Amino acid sequence: xxxxxxxxxxxxxxxxxxxxxxxxxxxxxxxxxxxxxxxxxxxxxxxxxxxxxxxxxxxxxxxxxxxxxxxxxxxxxxxxxxxxxxxxxxxxxxxxxxxxxxxxxxxxxxxxxxxxxxxxxxxxxxxxxxxxxxxxxxxxxxxxxxxxxxxxxxxxxxxxxxxxxxxxxxxxxxxxxxxxxxxxxxxxxxxxxxxxxxxxxxxxxxxxxxxxxxxxxxxxxxxxxxxxxxxxxxxxxxxxxxxxxxxxxxxxxxxxxxxxxxxxxxxxxxxxxxxxxxxxxxxxxxxxxxxxxxxxxxxxxxxxxxxxxxxxxxxxxxxxxxxxxxxxxxxxxxxxxxxxxxxxxxxxxxxxxxxxxxxxxxxxxxxxxxxxxxxxxxxxxxxxxxxxxxxxxxxxxxxxxxxxxxxxxxxxxxxxxxxxxxxxxxxxxxxxxxxxxxxxxxxxxxxxxxxxxxxxxxxxxxxxxxxxxxxxxxxxxxxxxxxxxxxxxxxxxxxxxxxxxxxxxxxxxxxxxxxxxxxxxxxxxxxxxxxxxxxxxxxxxxxxxxxxxxxxxxxxxxxxxxxxxxxxxxxxxxxxxxxxxxxxxxxxxxxxxxxxxxxxxxxxxxxxxxxxxxxxxx
Numbered sequence: 001x002x003x004x005x006x007x008x009x010x011x012x013x014x015x016x017x018x019x020x021x022x023x024x025x026x027x028x029x030x031x032x033x034x035x036x037x038x039x040x041x042x043x044x045x046x047x048x049x050x051x052x053x054x055x056x057x058x059x060x061x062x063x064x065x066x067x068x069x070x071x072x073x074x075x076x077x078x079x080x081x082x083x084x085x086x087x088x089x090x091x092x093x094x095x096x097x098x099x100x101x102x103x104x105x106x107x108x109x110x111x112x113x114x115x116x117x118x119x120x121x122x123x124x125x126x127x128x129x130x131x132x133x134x135x136x137x138x139x140x141x142x143x144x145x146x147x148x149x150x151x152x153x154x155x156x157x158x159x160x161x162x163x164x165x166x167x168x169x170x171x172x173x174x175x176x177x178x179x180x181x182x183x184x185x186x187x188x189x190x191x192x193x194x195x196x197x198x199x200x201x202x203x204x205x206x207x208x209x210x211x212x213x214x215x216x217x218x219x220x221x222x223x224x225x226x227x228x229x230x231x232x233x234x235x236x237x238x239x240x241x242x243x244x245x246x247x248x249x250x251x252x253x254x255x256x257x258x259x260x261x262x263x264x265x266x267x268x269x270x271x272x273x274x275x276x277x278x279x280x281x282x283x284x285x286x287x288x289x290x291x292x293x294x295x296x297x298x299x300x301x302x303x304x305x306x307x308x309x310x311x312x313x314x315x316x317x318x319x320x321x322x323x324x325x326x327x328x329x330x331x332x333x334x335x336x337x338x339x340x341x342x343x344x345x346x347x348x349x350x351x352x353x354x355x356x357x358x359x360x361x362x363x364x365x366x367x368x369x370x371x372x373x374x375x376x377x378x379x380x381x382x383x384x385x386x387x388x389x390x391x392x393x394x395x396x397x398x399x400x401x402x403x404x405x406x407x408x409x410x411x412x413x414x415x416x417x418x419x420x421x422x423x424x425x426x427x428x429x430x431x432x433x434x435x436x437x438x439x440x441x442x443x444x445x446x447x448x449x450x451x452x453x454x455x456x457x458x459x460x461x462x463x464x465x466x467x468x469x470x471x472x473x474x475x476x477x478x479x480x481x482x483x484x485x486x487x488x489x490x491x492x493x494x495x496x497x498x499x500x501x502x503x504x505x506x507x508x509x510x511x512x513x514x515x516x517x518x519x520x521x522x523x524x525x526x527x528x529x530x531x532x533x534x535x536x537x538x539x540x541x542x543x544x545x546x547x548x549x550x551x552x553x554x555x556x557x558x559x560x561x562x563x564x565x566x567x568x569x570x571x572x573x574x575x576x577x578x579x580x581x582x583x584x585x586x587x588x589x590x591x592x593x594x595x596x597x598x599x600x601x602x603x604x605x606x607x608x609x610x611x612x613x614x615x616x617x618x
Contacts, residue, residue: 016159024226025156026169029149031100031216032142033177035107038212039065040299041321042185043110044428045307046205049197051113057124059432061131062300066425069139070418076140077147077414078272081407090229092155092410095148100220102141104213109134111209113202145220146417150395151410152229154402161336167395168335171388175329179322180215184208186318195313270482272411278482281412283474284394284401285419287348290467291394292420294355294460295387297427298324302380305456308448310376311367320380327381328388335392344400345475348393352468354386359461363453383460390467400479431455 017025047058080095089097110131122130153166188204275281302324303317310316338347361379365372398416402409436447 016162017156021156021227022162022166022169024223025152025166026173027219028096028223028227029145029170030173030177030219031103031213032145032149033174034181034212034216035103035138035142037178037181037299038111038209040296041181041303041317042205042208044300044432045197045303045317046111048304050199050202050205051127052199053124053127055432055435055437057128059429061128061135063425063429064132065135065139066421066428068136069143070421070425072140072143073147073417073421074411074414076144077151077410077412077417080144080148080151080410081272092148092152093224093227093229095144096220097224099141099144099146099148100217102137103145104141104217106134106138106141107213108206108209110138111205113199113206143414143417147410147414150413151406152227153399154404154406154409155229158404160400161340163399164339164396165336167392167399168332171335171392171395172329172332175325175332175388177216178325179329181208181212182318182322182325184211186315186322189314189318197307197314270405270408272408275408275412275415280401280474280477280479280481281415283470284397284479285416287467287470287474288394288398288416289419289423290463290470291387291390293423293427293463294467295391296420296424297431297463298383298387298456298460300428301431301452301455301459305362305452306376309367309450309452309456310365310372312373312376316373320376323377324380324384324387327384331385331388332392335389338389339393339396344393344396344479345471348390348397348471349468351386351389351393352464352471354382355390355464356386356461358382358386359457359464363457366453367449386464390464397474397479403480427459431459 043062044058047053047061048055053061076095076099080091083091083094149170153163156166157163185204185208188208189201192201192204194200299321302321306312306316306320307314335347342350358379361382362376365375365379369375398412402412434451436451
């Protein structure tokens with residue numbers, strides 16, 4: 001029995017998954033993680049130092065990729081919610097498999113220089129055209145893999161703790177995948193010769209891309225073999241709840257009604273366009289977008305900060321990001337415990353403060369700073385821990401926002417990613433357009449030195465501040481509340497509770513006489529209190545004079561015997577609460593009642609009404 005439940009209310013066991021399946025699920029994003037690490041960390045520096053794009057052209061290519069991803073993400077999310085999968089394969093896993101194939105077939109070409117085809121002297125626009133198709137197909141595949149994988153979390157389990165754990169394990173594999181990329185980059189660049197990036201390093205980047213795709217594809221197959229996608233009918237079956245009602249007095253009855261109302265509010269059918277009516281949808285979206293900007297822009301500009309501002313050896317573009325992600329990995333291991341101790345919102349606040357502090361530290365590290373290598377390593381530890389904390393917690397908040405509404409969960413993640421991708425592409429494009437130097441060399445002028453110092457300090461730090469301001473607005477709110485739907489229910493309860501009353505007992509209830517279709521006379525009493533607390537108590541046939549406590553939620557179009565004997569009409573499809581009971585003077589008691597979330601009507605009708613009913617006395 002849940003400790004938070006009122007006396008007599010039995011809460012069912014939560015839908016959970018074993019450790020093996022949790023691990024199998026978590027490796028399903030490894031290919032995306034490996035490719036994303038290379039995309040954000042090395043694409044710009046590769047184009048700038050190896051392919052010899054100018055700054056604006058390199059930014060344009062990344063912008064094309066981010067816009068493609070931003071467009072594909074909500075479309076994939078919508079189709080993933082709408083379709084039933086390919087040939088009986090689960091709908092989420094079908095889209096995941098399609099995405100994996102697209103990524104594996106295109107990503108290696110992004111790091112195969114046109115020089116390999118004898119086109120090293122081609123114009124920038126020709127190189128741009130060569131890369132664009134691969135970028136677009138890769139981003140479609142990446143979006144399909146990401147959205148389908150994230151959308152599985154609410155469907156696999158309804159346990160809030162396990163959802164946080166799945167996000168934490170998933171992100172732990174993200175960190176390990178990124179660590180693997182940086183280790184591979186360090187080994188390859190270490191043996192390539194020289195301190196600066198040149199076209200001679202093209203083979204190292206090509207090998208890095210092929211290794212990433214090979215490792216990621218193996219882990220994706222493990223995901224498909226070890227993860228069982230739960231069908232919607234199974235989710236509905238497991239969501240049935242049983243309530244034993246045993247109330248000794250009016251105060252306990254109010255607690256029961258409050259519990260039943262919360263249970264009804266927990267599952268409200270949400271179409272994709274219903275989310276636009278929820279203000280928390282925008283607030284969590286802004287929080288997630290700012291978090292992603294912090295994480296991604298740090299990855300993009302750390303290499304240039306190290307080589308162009310601090311003039312460190314090219315090996316440091318692997319070493320420093322590696323340290324960041326080791327720090328992030330250690331943080332992700334402790335994330336579930338931290339969330340339990342201080343809550344998600346305070347956890348996010350701590351992570352944001354770490355990021356802001358690290359960005360401020362980077363601003364004061366210069367080419368001539370003493371022990372600059374150790375200073376930047378220390379700052380990277382804070383940056384890795386803070387950004388990891390922010391990302392894991394923002395994903396957990398997104399899962400809380402979705403709650404039980406898995407029927408449109410993919411759209412929510414898709415919309416969040418749309419904001420993320422478009423914002424990232426626009427931010428990179430603006431930064432590249434503001435670059436003070438148009439020459440092709442790395443660290444080509446003193447202005448470049450100051451430029452990347454300011455970028456790594458002000459851009460991620462500024463977005464971290466915006467994220468914390470948004471978090472402050474969320475602090476008084478419970479994430480996942482459907483405000484308009486709750487107001488609609490309250491109005492329905494209020495309108496029903498006020499109909500046909502007559503004074504019977506000023507201190508306890510109001511009485512009303514009626515005759516049911518069978519000709520029996522009934523008495524009804526309405527409990528005092530506000531609209532959310534009102535229930536209707538119906539007497540059994542007049543000759544018995546033994547009142548019964550009966551809560552009913554009729555289903556439109558349903559003609560069972562209990563519904564026919566209830567006063568009032570049909571009020572749409574929502575959970576039904578039946579309690580067959582007897583009472584003693586001065587008390588309201590229920591015994592043997594059951595509550596079921598199963599409802600045969602249309603899931604789009606959301607009104608909940610506590611009505612009048614009559615049950616035989618024994």
